[in-house]
Amino acid sequence: MKTQTILLASRPKGLPTAEQFQFETIELPTPSVGQVLLKTLYVSVDPYMRGRMNEGKSYVPPFTVGEPIAGGAVAEVLESQNEALPVGSVVVGNLPWQQYSLADGKGLNRIPTDKAPVSYFLGLLGMPGLTAYFGLLDICQPKAGETVVVSGAAGAVGMVVGQLAKIAGARVIGTAGSDEKVAYLKQLGFDEAINYKTTPDIAQALAAAAPNGVDCYFDNVGGPITDAVYDLLNKHARIALCGQISSYNDTEAPVGPRPEGKLLKTSAKLQGFIVSDYFSRWPEGVRKLTEWYGQGKLQFEETITEGFDQIPAAFLGLFTGENTGKAIVKVA
Amino acid sequence: MKTQTILLASRPKGLPTAEQFQFETIELPTPSVGQVLLKTLYVSVDPYMRGRMNEGKSYVPPFTVGEPIAGGAVAEVLESQNEALPVGSVVVGNLPWQQYSLADGKGLNRIPTDKAPVSYFLGLLGMPGLTAYFGLLDICQPKAGETVVVSGAAGAVGMVVGQLAKIAGARVIGTAGSDEKVAYLKQLGFDEAINYKTTPDIAQALAAAAPNGVDCYFDNVGGPITDAVYDLLNKHARIALCGQISSYNDTEAPVGPRPEGKLLKTSAKLQGFIVSDYFSRWPEGVRKLTEWYGQGKLQFEETITEGFDQIPAAFLGLFTGENTGKAIVKVA
Numbered sequence: 001m002k003t004q005t006i007l008l009a010s011r012p013k014g015l016p017t018a019e020q021f022q023f024e025t026i027e028l029p030t031p032s033v034g035q036v037l038l039k040t041l042y043v044s045v046d047p048y049m050r051g052r053m054n055e056g057k058s059y060v061p062p063f064t065v066g067e068p069i070a071g072g073a074v075a076e077v078l079e080s081q082n083e084a085l086p087v088g089s090v091v092v093g094n095l096p097w098q099q100y101s102l103a104d105g106k107g108l109n110r111i112p113t114d115k116a117p118v119s120y121f122l123g124l125l126g127m128p129g130l131t132a133y134f135g136l137l138d139i140c141q142p143k144a145g146e147t148v149v150v151s152g153a154a155g156a157v158g159m160v161v162g163q164l165a166k167i168a169g170a171r172v173i174g175t176a177g178s179d180e181k182v183a184y185l186k187q188l189g190f191d192e193a194i195n196y197k198t199t200p201d202i203a204q205a206l207a208a209a210a211p212n213g214v215d216c217y218f219d220n221v222g223g224p225i226t227d228a229v230y231d232l233l234n235k236h237a238r239i240a241l242c243g244q245i246s247s248y249n250d251t252e253a254p255v256g257p258r259p260e261g262k263l264l265k266t267s268a269k270l271q272g273f274i275v276s277d278y279f280s281r282w283p284e285g286v287r288k289l290t291e292w293y294g295q296g297k298l299q300f301e302e303t304i305t306e307g308f309d310q311i312p313a314a315f316l317g318l319f320t321g322e323n324t325g326k327a328i329v330k331v332a
Numbered sequence: 333m334k335t336q337t338i339l340l341a342s343r344p345k346g347l348p349t350a351e352q353f354q355f356e357t358i359e360l361p362t363p364s365v366g367q368v369l370l371k372t373l374y375v376s377v378d379p380y381m382r383g384r385m386n387e388g389k390s391y392v393p394p395f396t397v398g399e400p401i402a403g404g405a406v407a408e409v410l411e412s413q414n415e416a417l418p419v420g421s422v423v424v425g426n427l428p429w430q431q432y433s434l435a436d437g438k439g440l441n442r443i444p445t446d447k448a449p450v451s452y453f454l455g456l457l458g459m460p461g462l463t464a465y466f467g468l469l470d471i472c473q474p475k476a477g478e479t480v481v482v483s484g485a486a487g488a489v490g491m492v493v494g495q496l497a498k499i500a501g502a503r504v505i506g507t508a509g510s511d512e513k514v515a516y517l518k519q520l521g522f523d524e525a526i527n528y529k530t531t532p533d534i535a536q537a538l539a540a541a542a543p544n545g546v547d548c549y550f551d552n553v554g555g556p557i558t559d560a561v562y563d564l565l566n567k568h569a570r571i572a573l574c575g576q577i578s579s580y581n582d583t584e585a586p587v588g589p590r591p592e593g594k595l596l597k598t599s600a601k602l603q604g605f606i607v608s609d610y611f612s613r614w615p616e617g618v619r620k621l622t623e624w625y626g627q628g629k630l631q632f633e634e635t636i637t638e639g640f641d642q643i644p645a646a647f648l649g650l651f652t653g654e655n656t657g658k659a660i661v662k663v664a
Contacts, residue, residue, distance in 0.1 A: 222592050236609075241596050254590040260554050261586070263604035264573050270602040272595035277568075 001028045001037065003100040004308060008063045012053055015249045015319060020053065021069075021312040028102055030079070036108075037079040038091070038101050040308075043329040044072035044122035045315040047155075047220075048274075050248045068096035072122050074111070075101070085110065092121040099308055099331060115290055123156050123326035124300040125289055127275055132160035132218075133285040134278040135240035137168075139271045140216035144169030147210050149229050152220030152245060153193065154181035156326035160289075161218045162190050163298050170216070173209045175202075175225050177321040184324055188299055196225055197321075203228035213237075222246045223256070230262045237268040249319060301325030333360045333369065335432040338643060340395045344385055347581045347651060352385065353401075353644040360434055362411070368440075369411040370423070370433050372640075375661045376404035376454035377647040379487075379552075380606075382580045400428035404454050406443070407433070417442065424453040431640055431663060447622055455488050455658035456632040457621055459607055464492035464550075465617045466610040467572035469500075471603045472548035476501030479542050481561050484552030484577060485525065486513035488658035492621075493550045494522050495630050502548070505541045507534075507557050509653040516656055520631055528557055529653075535560035545569075554578045555588070562594040569600040581651060633657030 002025055009022035031037050049071055052063045063069055073095040080087050082105045093108035095101050111121045123129060135157075142148050148165040152158045153174025165172045166189045173192040174185045185193035192209040199205045206214075206228050213234035219226050222244035233239075247254040263270060278285070292298045303323035305314040308331045317323055334357055341354035363369050381403055384395045395401055405427040412419050414437045425440035427433050443453045455461060467489075474480050480497040484490045485506025497504045498521045505524040506517045517525035524541040531537045538546075538560050545566035551558050554576035565571075579586040595602060610617070624630045635655035637646040640663045649655055 219592070222590065226592070241592055244590075244593050244596060247590070247593060254593070255587060256590045258554065258576075258579070258586040258588045259591070260551070260558070260573055260602075260604075261576050261579060263602060264576060264606075265604070267604050267606055267609050269604070270592075270595065272592075272597070272599050272601070274596075274599055277599050 001030075001100055002026070003028055003098045005068045006097040006311060007067060008053060008065050008069050010065060011055060012249075014251045016050070016053060016316060018312055018316075023309070026098075028100055031081045031102055033081050034104050035102050036077050036082050036085045036105060038075035038095065038103055039078045040073050040075045040095060040099055040101065040331045041090070042074040042119045042122060043095075043097060043308075043311055043331055044127070045311065045318060045327045045329065046071060046127070047243055047245050047248060047318050049315065050319070068098060070094055070096045072127055074118050074121055090118050092118075092126060097311055116293060119302060119304070119326075119328050119330075120293075120300060122328060123302060124160060124293060124298065125286055128156035128326060129160050129289050129300075130278070130282060130285045131157045131242060131275040132164060133289060134275060134281065135242050135273055136161050136164050136216070136218055138278070139240040139269075139273060140218060140238045142168045142170040142216045145171070146215035147171045147173065147212055147234075148216040148218065149173045149175075149206065149210065149214050149232075150218045150220070151175045151222075151225045151229075152243065153185055153190065154178075154324045155220060157242060158218070158220055159185070159188060159301060159325055160298065163188055165216070165218075166190075167292065167297055171210075171212075173206070175206075175221070181324050184301065203231065207232060216240075218242060220245060223254070227257050227259075230257075230259050233262060233266040233268050235266050237266055239268060239270040241270055241272040245319070302328050304328045304330050306330045333362075333432055334358070335360055335430045336640060337400045338429040339399060340385060340397050340401050342397060343387060344581075346583045348382065348385060348648060350644055350648075355641070358430075360432055363413045363434055365413050366436050367434050368409045368414050368417045368437060370407035370427065370435055371410045372405050372407045372427060372431055372433065372663045373422070374406040374451045374454060375427075375429060375640075375643055375663055376459070377643065377650060377659045377661065378403060378459070379575055379577045379580060379650050381647065382651070400430065402426055402428045404459055406450050406453055422450050424450075424458060429643055448625060451634060451636070451658075451660050451662075452625075452632060454660060455634060456492060456625060456630065457618055460488035460658060461492050461621050461632075462610070462614060462617045463489045463574060463607040464496060465621060466607060466613065467574050467605055468493050468496050468548070468550055470610070471572040471601075471605060472550060472570045474500045474502040474548045477503070478547035479503045479505065479544055479566075480548040480550065481505045481507075481538065481542065481546050481564075482550045482552070483507045483554075483557045483561075484575065485517055485522065486510075486656045487552060489574060490550070490552055491517070491520060491633060491657055492630065495520055497548070498522075499624065499629055503542075503544075505538070507538075507553070513656050516633065535563065539564060548572075550574060552577060555586070559589050559591075562589075562591050565594060565598040565600050567598050569598055571600060571602040573602055573604040577651070634660050636660045636662050638662045
């Protein structure tokens with residue numbers, strides 16, 4: 001079986017370009033005992049993958065130059081030598097950027113096809129949804145009447161965070177990078193949404209949107225938005241530090257106002273996390289998110305690009321703010 | 333009864349000077365019902381008081397220009413119209429910088445005179461000791477074998493933090509500003525102590541002292557020492573943010589490398605706090621600290637300046653790193 005694969009051609013400096021991605025065609029052997037042959041249906045492109053393109057420790061080990069890039073994907077079992085994964089079953093897991101791949105079943109989870117679109121297991125019911133679930137509910141613990149700010153609110157994680165905060169009874173403010181996204185956030189039930197690209201003074205806009213201060217901050221972005229939120233923290237504020245997409249392509253260590261004095265004055269907590277910290281609680285998270293989705297309490301949005309050859313472009317689009325919600329590539 | 337009092341003459345810009353302090357003599361009336369006349373024995377000078385000299389919200393409300401400066405003090409009851417505080421009893425509480433003062437008993441606690449020197453209720457068994465106790469044991473929760481870094485380790489809080497971390501079985505590294513302080517920390521049982529003023533590369537020195545990385549950081553200082561510790565954090569590190577004395581006299585908002593990326597990679601927690609957050613647990617803290625002190629497991633050091641008129645000088649000395657341990661002024 002022949003398949004195309006996308007290798008990391010070189011490590012990017014700053015913003016990645018098409019040059020970092022090398023398409024090759026390889027031959028896959030037939031599955032041996034315990035293995036399955038998978039046909040990739042959907043590939044997930046995620047901001048965290050930018051970190052894996054650098055050398056050195058990030059959340060997760062770096063990609064290797066000359067090897068396939070890998071990430072979240074939904075695939076169908078075409079051939080099986082593994083009883084746990086019969087032909088026709090649909091799985092989610094970490095797979096190479098390939099049309100077809102061989103896997104031994106480790107780290108793959110079968111997913112139902114009747115609860116939600118299967119691509120949602122890369123979004124609302126997958127890594128981004130669980131990131132929102134644990135970061136907001138475990139770290140921030142918003143209470144009814146409190147004010148929650150979410151940066152990168154129109155992203156796959158942020159839009160779930162805001163809706164979960166509404167379920168908790170909080171006032172929710174989101175920042176996003178276009179008027180379309182702002183309109184979408186309002187439609188999702190956000191109390192306030194701010195277009196950080198067109199607002200002349202983001203600090204003033206946030207202060208106006210949060211007249212009672214900020215109790216919880218779910219940060220996907222970092223940089224000046226985060227600096228402004230730090231100035232609005234209430235006593236005992238909780239910050240879930242989930243991402244810093246504003247600096248992922250920086251070539252020098254980012255510099256800014258020191259936050260410590262502000263966190264000290266307010267006895268605030270800032271907690272970095274990655275969804276794998278909560279690995280043992282994933283089933284709980286998937287169950288709750290599926291339940292709320294089934295009850296119509298959670299909406300979700302995908303930006304679906306079609307075609308295997310569009311994976312690099314979809315990935316690069318993450319850093320120019322082109323997508324609303326979960327960026328997905330439909331491969332087959 | 334006449335007493336001298338020290339008023340805040342003006343708000344300092346940057347490092348305070350003698351000009352900020354105005355001595356006056358005032359007349360105290362005799363105590364009315366419920367009141368006591370107190371003779372100040374010891375006055376505590378503490379870094380947090382610098383924040384109260386500024387306008388605007390800090391931990392605690394600002395001092396008022398033209399009014400007495402107030403802080404922790406130990407005093408003896410000279411006259412009493414309050415049954416709970418008989419003549420001769422010794423109390424600790426927040427009192428104006430005066431030789432004598434009137435108080436209504438609220439916020440004053442009687443202290444034993446047979447457990448430790450009464451001035452220790454301004455140090456080891458008072459605010460600094462409790463700050464160390466709750467910040468280290470509640471926020472950092474060091475485990476046996478882990479590595480704990482304490483900045484400002486020869487201060488009243490830091491020296492208790494280090495000893496409590498040793499009681500917990502951790503490896504303890506302290507930073508301080510003189511060779512005498514470093515020698516004292518070694519004598520207290522610190523595994524490593526670094527003179528940040530004479531060490532050419534603090535980041536390198538910390539890395540060498542913490543070959544297994546840093547699990548807990550108790551930060552009194554901020555600035556470059558803190559930046560260096562952030563680079564050494566282990567996964568799930570815990571940081572108790574207690575003070576930022578390196579920036580208390582800054583006239584502009586301090587700028588530095590953004591820490592968020594480092595906290596994110598390590599799923600680290602950074603928790604600001606003030607000892608009053610733990611008010612309901614103070615009795616527990618005093619009991620445990622008194623017990624360890626009685627067992628010889630905790631040592632404590634004071635720098636005692638004599639004379640009421642020396643209070644401003646003792647306070648200013650906090651910012652030039654002159655004192656080891658708790659800075660106290662013996663008034664009577």
